[in-house]
Every structure is written in C-alpha cells, then in structure tokens.
Amino acid sequence: MASSATSGGNTSTNHPYIPSTDLDRQEMLGVIGVDSLDGLLGDIPIEHRHPGLNLDAGLAEQELSTLFRSIAAENASSSSGYISFLGAGSYSHYVPSTVRSILQRGEFVTAYTPYQPEAAQGTLQVGFEFQTVICQLTGMEVANAGMYDGPTAFAEACLMASRVTKRTRIGVLSSADSRLPDTLLAYSKHQGNEIIVITPDATEIPDDLACIGIQSPNFFGEIEDVERLTKLAHDNGALSVVHVNPVALGMFKAPGEFDVDIVTAEGQPLGVPMAFGGPYVGLFACKKAHIRQMPGRIIGRTTDTKGRTGYALTLQTREQHIRRQRATSNICTSTQLIGLMVTVYAATLGKQGIKDLANLCYQKAHYAASEIGNLNGFSVNPISPGGTFFHEFVVKCPGSPSKINASLLNKKIIGGLDISDRYENGMLVCVTETSSKDDIDKFVKALSEIGASA
C-alpha cells in the first residue's frame, strides 16, 4: 500500500476534511500569482522537497471504525468481562451520563485557550467553577485551572516550595508512589535541586529543606499523619506539600485543616476514564499568600465596561508567554477539557454524592481486605498493621505476586499491582464502587485457590 512522492504537482485529493476543490485551488493560486504550489515552496531546499512518505492510503470512516474496533478488541477490560483490582494512581470509577453528555459539546471541545475572554466566557466560567471545586475539596484558599497530571502537579509544587523558601533541597516521604519523586527528578535535575528521602515516622528533618512532600493516602493506601508532618516542616522553615486522592476527601479530613501549604492530586478519579493513563488533569491548590509563585493558568472574576460580571485569565505575568525564561513554569495549558469533566462530575455528585462515593469505596475495600486477611498464607497491611486506609491496601502473598496475577488472569481477573520491588511478595489491591460484592468474592476465592497451591 505504500506509495512514493507526488512529483511536485498539487494533489487534488478530495477528502471530507478538506473543502477546497481543484477550481478553488486554481483560483487562489491565480490570485497569489503562482502556477502551482511549488511556486510557494521556494524556501525549502529543492533536494529535500517532496521526499515521499511510506504511509498507507487513507481509510474511509467506516473502514477506520472497523480498524479501531479490532484494536480495542485486543485489550482486556471490564467491557470484555474482566474484573480488575488495579489502582496505584489510576482508578476505576463510574462516569455519570452528565459528564459524557457535556463532553459532547463542541463549543467546549473545539475552543482553545481563552485569550479572547469575550468569546470564551463558557470556558472561563467553567474554569472558575473548577477552581472553586478544588478549593472546596481540599480546604485550600486558591487553586489553579489545572496541571497535566498528578505527578507533574506534585513536581511543580515542590519546585514552587523551592522558590518560596529559596531552598534547593526537597524532602519526599519514602511512602510516596515512586512516580512522584521520579517525575520531580525529571523536572528538577538541572535546576540544582536535590531530593531527600524522609521516613513517615521522622521526628527530625534537615533544617534546609524547601518542603516535605507527603502522599496521603500514601502509595500503600494508608493515611499519613499530615498534621504532625506539616508541623515538623513548619518548625524547620519548610513548607508542606500534600498529594491526596480527591475521592478520599469525601470522607477524610482535608489538608486545609492541617495548615498545609500546597495540595496536589491526580484529578482522574473525578469522572475521567482510565484510558491507559491519560489524558488526566493535575489538581493544584495553595495558600493565597503564595499565589504569585503558583504555576499554571489562573482564572479570575472581573467586570466589563458595562459593569457586568465576567471572567478572564489573570496573574499572567507569572507565565511563559510573558516572562519567557523567568516564568514560574513552562506549562502552556490547563488541561481544561479534563477540568470540565471534573467540574461536571463534582456538580453531578454534589455534596451528598461525594460523601456516598467515598463511603462506598471505603466499605468495599475494607470488606475485601478483611476477607483476604482471613485467607491462609495472606496478610493485609503488613507495613503498618492497624493503620487507617481508604480504598487501597497491601496484601502480603504466600508467593510471587506476578505468578499469582498470571493465574488470576486465566480466570479473567486482573489482580492488584505487583509491588514486590517495594515490599516482599507485596500486592497493592484497590477496590472502588465499580466492584460488586460478587466480583470481590470471586477475587478472594481465586486467591484462596491459588494461594493453596503456591
């Protein structure tokens, strides 16, 4: 199917996405004053022009649909009868019809960054609502309009702490998901920062840290003592940066109650499909005092020349398009569309729904944990027995988690994440509202059978 270059003439492909006809092109070229397209390409070195591409011919929409259905059919998911207990930064939650419906609005989907606020009040007001939702959830004073994802939000928060404190060493708790310090390393490695690992039970920290970066619930699912660690940070002139799960905030105390300085989160659990890892949205909130060091887009309320309320991008002098190499970040987007999904999700669940959702996840995860904990050879939360967890927990398996997972897969069960690199024979299990009691019982029974033969 591969074909070679055209020889420099104008291709006259009629494609549904390209309205110009041969006649249109000839008329326009005539106005421009050239005979053919090549008359416009004089700046491109001639020996490299029209190199030829080894690509297939185009597919009609129906053929494209068939191709994609075959690709999708090669993947295992709930739609092909699998049940899954994976979490670790991406979570299975039911996405309400309202979210999917609003996501069909082309006026949101096909607009761009609201540089012309008069023609983007929809996008801007949604962004303001988003900032409000994030503040309400986290208990913080201000939030930005969104970052790329959770780990990049965390990395930017630590760098912001470094700017605020004018200190370069960044502490990160050893109980955090390695994706957080890994991303931080990629963001900071050439800026003179150093990452220091702090244990969750630390009672002393170096007196030159910019912040303590805390994940709570941590990678193993447990709630950290954010209040104590924040005080420890403040006693040493450091900030506290807390990376949360936004669904857990439906029941657990908000970081804002503990005097935390910066809060970040992966926004995906709030109505965004797992989609093999993205796109997601990073949540970012902080104290008002630090707002001018905050990265990312911020939307503010103002008035027009007739005194009417309107919204606009604000505090833009922090940003790259104004400040160039002295900007607070190179970020150039707010992942606005995913922010819209989060906002519609929060509006749909509302005050009662977010509470019910958190409780449902908690109930199901704790049921699963107690059932697995009763199995011979398995123990639950061996890292800190009796610790408080939300909807994820560590299972110590009687053998290699990867082997157990391979056996589970034969039963169309995608088991928890193999974390034996962090805890011997450890499996990180997540249970949300999308798992029924039958699913959990099936999982427990399978573990029991596999465990007996391990």
Next chain:
Amino acid sequence: MTITTSAGDIDRRLLMDRSVAGRKAFTLPESDVPAQKLPDSSFLRDDVELPEVSQLEVIRYFSVLSQLNFSIDTNFYPLGSCTMKYNPKINDELANLPGLADIHPLQPDETVQGAIRLLKNLQDDLGEITGLVGVSLAPLAGAQGEYAGLLVARAYHESQNDSARTVAIVPDSAHGTNPASAAMAGLEVVTVRSDDQGNVDVENLRELANESTAVFMLTIPSTLGLFEPNILEINKIVHDAGGLVYADGANLNALLGLVKLGDLGVDICHSNLHKTFSTPHGGGGPGSGPVMVTDELAKFLPKPVAMKTDAGYVMATPEMSIGAINGFHGSFSIAARAYAYIKTLGLEGLQSVSENAIISANYIQAKLRDKYNIAADRYCMHETVLSATKQKKRGVAGLDIAKRLLDFGIHAPTMYFPMIIDEALMVEPTESESKETLDHFIAVMRQIDDEIDSSPELILEAPHDLPVTRLDEATAARKPVLRWTAESNFLSS
C-alpha cells in the same frame, strides 16, 4: 449562531449560587457488602460544600455556558500557530470505545496488546513524517515535548563527556515556552536575532555558536509563518560547533509530505498532536507533544516507548532514558485520535492538508496586503503575520481589530506575537476552511480597515454583541477573586 445577542438575559450565577439543600443530580448504589467499621472520627471531615442541584440543572447550566464560547465547530477560528482545524467527530467516538477508554495503565502488557500496537504504529508514522525515527509519545503537551527534547540533548552531551554545553540559542521570534523550557533544563538562554527578512540572522548565529552551545531551538516554519531558507547552513553551523538542532514542530501542519525535518539535519523535534493531527484543543488542553529524535538519540528518550518484540508488543524504557516526565504513558486517548486522523487521511490526504493550508494562507495574504502590512512580505507557509501599524497610526490598534472581528463571529488571530513584530496579527486559516469562508474573512478585514475612517468607535468599543464587553483585566490581577465564596457571591453583594 450560538452567541446570545441579548447579554442581559444570561444568568451568570455560579453552581453554588444555585444550590438548594436536598437537591441531587445523581444517586450511588447502596452498599452490597456487610457494614465495615469506620475510622476514628478524628480522621473524618464535615461535609464537602459541593453544589446541590438537579440533574437537569447540571445539563442546562453547562449547556448554556458552552454557548458563550467561540469554537471551531461554530466559528472561523484563525488563531495563528494554534492550527485550529476541524476536529473529526469519529476520532472522539473511536477514542472512547470500550477496550480503549476503560483500560488501566498498569495492566500487564499481554492484556493491552491492541493499545500498545496503536502507540507503536503512531510512533512509526510520526517517525516517517518527520524523518526522525526515535519517538516517544510520553509528553503531555508541546511544552513537555520540548522540555523532554532538551533533556535528551543534555543527556547526549553528558554521554559524550561534554557537559560544559549549557547554552540554548533561541531566536527572538520564538514561542515563550522555548526559553521557559530551556531554563527548566538548566540552560542559559542566548537570543539570536532575526534579520530584516524574518530569517535567523546567520552571521549572528555564527558568532554565538561555540563550545558552550548545547542546542539551537528553531521553530520551523517560524512564528512568522516562514520556512527558514538557510536551514541547511544553520544546521551546519550548529553541528560544526558541536551543538544539536531542536526543531519546534508547532507548525508542522505546513510540512506534511513536503519536507522531512530529519533530512534537513534536525536532531530533535516535537509535534503537537492537538495542532497538526487534529485532536481537540479542549479550551486549553489536554494536549500531546510527542518527541522525535534521530536513531542515535533514541536511547535517551523519555519512558515509556512502545516496542514490538518476538513476544508481542511491550511498553519499554530506552537504554539511557532521561526517565519519566509524567505519571504514565502520555495522553493515550489523544494519541488514538491522532492515529485515526493519520489513518483516514493517508499519504495523499496528509500532503493535501499542508498544500491547502499553505495556499489558503497565501491567498489571505495576497488579498490583504494592500490594506495591512505583512510582517515579511514574501510567500508564507501555513500562516501569515499581518502588522497593523498603518491602522495604529490611524488610531486603531491590533487589539481593537481583533476585538472587532469577534462582532462578525470570527475568532481573533493570535495578537502581539511574535513579539518582534509591532501590532502583530497572526492568521492561520488551516486547510479545513472553504474559499467562501476565507473570502468572508478577507471582506471583514477590509471593512474593518474602512471603519477606522468612517466609524472608529465601532472598532474601539468592540465587541458589542457578545456576553460581555471588554473586561477589566487590571483589577482582576490587582484584586484577584479566584473562586466562589459565600461572601463573594456577586448577587448578594
């Protein structure tokens, strides 16, 4: 028309202003497991103050808000350097298929063979289009792709024990993310001038390129919409000095099938899938900014990279990878849309995209050059930069013209960028727009120029018929109100 003309009728109350205790938009299922013991109350919070509204109110609220936007679906949107082309609906539909939207990023590779195959095929196609065969789809936006590219450059120099290379040379016409990313990568930014033709000043570059040069960042076509005619010489100067050439591929829509960046000596580039490859801009993201490099540099790419092995498709970490620049594998469902786009355009379609984009931009330029100055008055690529300096002398700035366009239902061009052009209005029509739409735009631009003499207030006070008139952005920045609070409820104040 989606723009409401009677702005006074729009109910701008926020969700929290509409909240009524006891209303709900959604019901969760009852728990089907035995009741579990809750944690100690010291862990638990009070209610989260989210809105209490009905399901209809959710739908109506967001639907009405959407109608306050200009968008590609509803308006001509010639925002330069943003490539506001048609975003095909089938791509959204396919990216949301079961089996694509509901797979977890940490599933074992053998359970996601289709997804990894899709990523591998897209990597191969992007490598073919750019001539740079090492591809990582991990970057979540153009700025991340750019940053990843710079980290690759640094890692390469370090691998050559050449770590004294700490300078990024950036043209004065570059997008703001170029110097910002360079700074993040710990590079000192040195600016190279543009000459009076809008090209890189080759002699100035020759003076600046030396043993401290890590990378030269070139946007191609440039932010002036021009193909750099001296690109081969420029790349040789940089390479002779031991530096690498990074191409900002924001404007790749001009080059499909016409030239491969790799053939020109470019070592690293990124591409914005949300521009050239038609994925929706979403009101400001999500984007996707794959990074493409030469075969030699592929071992430094950010992880993960999709690979085909004898045992099937795997997500792999390159041998000397710069590491993870974000949480998982990049914007998968954006990549899926871009792949669908490439598959449906195919070889001839992609070439036709760039050809038509270039013809359309030059047509606009030819039809407006007697009224508006052209930043660089020669044939352009996919966009043309107008300069409203003649209009400014008559009392109307580029900003005013931009605002007046909104009255005609046309989104403004990119304003005041590139910064080296006074009163810049950067117009990128894209291949998606018909000649009739271009003619309408041209007629409106000419009429606005006439209005400067006949009725300047129409321009100076524009827009007139949108949900708001010009906004007081100074007060917004000086006294920031950034969220709803009970006290800031403007209806009660």
